[in-house]
Amino acid sequence: MRDVEIDPDEASPYECFECGTIIVAExxxxxxxxxxxxxxxxxxAIE
Structure with missing residues (x-):
């Protein structure tokens, strides 16, 4: 198994805990x- 390199300047999907809305933001x-x-x-990951 390999670690995935994450680029902090890359846009990521964010999800709302309350209503489930998903937006993509840096x-x-x-x-x-x-x-x-x-x-x-x-x-x-959520644990």
């Missing part, structure tokens, strides 16, 4: 533009 948007819920990077 930086964490912080809150959802639709409902103001918390956003998470979909490339980061």
């Amino acid at each position: 930086d964490n948007p912080g809150t959802c533009p639709d409902c103001a819920g918390a956003m998470r990077n979909r490339w980061t």
Whole structure:
């Protein structure tokens, strides 16, 4: 198994925990533009 190189300047998909809205952004948007819920990077595993 190999590690995947992540480019911090590359746009990533972010998903809202509350409503499920997905947006693509270079930086964490912080809150959802639709409902103001918390956003998470979909490339980061949830444990």
